[in-house]
Amino acid sequence: MQRVKQERQNRGSRTEKVEQRQLGFHSCRTEKNRDSGFHSRIEKVEQRKKNRESRTETVGRTEKVEQRKKNRESRREKGREVERLKKLKANESEVRLEKDLPI
Secondary structure (H helix, E strand, O other): OHHHHHHHHHHOOHHHHHHHHHHOOOOOOOHHHHHHHHHHHHHHHHHHHHHHHHHHHHOOHHHHHHHHHHHHHHHHHHHHHHHHHHHHHHHHHHHHHHHHOOO
């Protein structure tokens, strides 16, 4: 009998359990764990909002696309210039070879 009474006392009264249920707490969790988990979730959501806002503030979507187009075009121009210079050098070396060759 004493063991049964002791177990009932350890479990807590009915009103405590009802209060916990109304507050949405699970008896298996400690209060610290509940609070930290809840706050960390809120912080994560807030951080995501801040990140999203900062991305949209600094550079808009259309601006990013325009910048990519410009970068791509400049790379193409550089590539064309390099190819042109290679052809010029090749032509110059051929001309030199022709001059050096005795007829």
